[in-house]
Amino acid sequence: MWVLEKTLGDPTQMVHLNGPESLERISRRHRAYVRMSSDRSAGCMYTIITGPEKHSVGNVGYWEAEWEGEKAWETGWFVLPEFQRMGIAAAATKLLISHVALLDRRFLLAFPSVGNQPSNAICRKLGFARILEKDLEYPPESGKRLRVNVWRFDLNGPEPAPG
Numbered sequence: 783m784w785v786l787e788k789t790l791g792d793p794t795q796m797v798h799l800n801g802p803e804s805l806e807r808i809s810r811r812h813r814a815y816v817r818m819s820s821d822r823s824a825g826c827m828y829t830i831i832t833g834p835e836k837h838s839v840g841n842v843g844y845w846e847a848e849w850e851g852e853k854a855w856e857t858g859w860f861v862l863p864e865f866q867r868m869g870i871a872a873a874a875t876k877l878l879i880s881h882v883a884l885l886d887r888r889f890l891l892a893f894p895s896v897g898n899q900p901s902n903a904i905c906r907k908l909g910f911a912r913i914l915e916k917d918l919e920y921p922p923e924s925g926k927r928l929r930v931n932v933w934r935f936d937l938n939g940p941e942p943a944p945g
């Protein structure tokens with residue numbers, strides 16, 4: 783819960799996500815993540831723990847989504863500011879992909895906002911294919927729009943090169 787408060791509740795962390803969430807909304811999310819993570823076939827939110835001191839430095843997760851009428855997974859990540867730019871989010875997402883690849887869905891999706899350089903860099907670097915750009919309502923049911931890139935990772939193998 784405190785990792786969520788320090789990420790979702792911090793305006794500097796939410797610049798690319800339409801601003802911070804209220805404590806009430808964060809508590810609701812926390813309960814939903816705990817519920818979801820009790821059955822990993824439905825999704826899981828992991829806390830990222832690093833180093834000999836076992837610092838909790840962020841989170842990465844996957845949850846159910848849909849791609850062109852087929853069941854898929856969606857992923858997302860946060861790293862606390864003092865631990866950013868050390869390769870932690872990319873390493874954690876790589877581990878997550880190796881786990882999700884064992885489940886029975888073909889695509890893992892990510893929707894970083896178009897201006898979110900580190901998140902778009904993570905997708906590019908890990909081999910996601912950029913499919914298109916679109917407007918999303920984020921947070922859900924907020925009425926706020928977010929322009930995002932749709933990135934798709936093929937869990938069955940590499941995507942063919944464009945062109």
Ligand SMILES: CC(C)(COP(=O)(O)OP(=O)(O)OC[C@H]1O[C@@H](n2cnc3c(N)ncnc32)[C@H](O)[C@@H]1OP(=O)(O)O)[C@@H](O)C(=O)NCCC(=O)NCCS
Pocket residue numbers: 795796798799858859860861862865866867868869870871872873893894895898899900901903904907
């Ligand atoms: C996005 C976020 C999780 C990245 O975490 P991180 O651990 O710092 O990321 P990494 O160190 O693994 O870096 C991944 C890539 O992003 C690049 N990057 C990191 N911070 C960057 C920045 N501020 N500007 C530009 N590129 C950046 C890195 O150079 C790296 O690319 P490279 O390997 O090609 O050099 C972190 O910035 C964050 O929590 N942001 C706020 C929350 C958020 O926007 N979450 C994503 C929602 S989709």
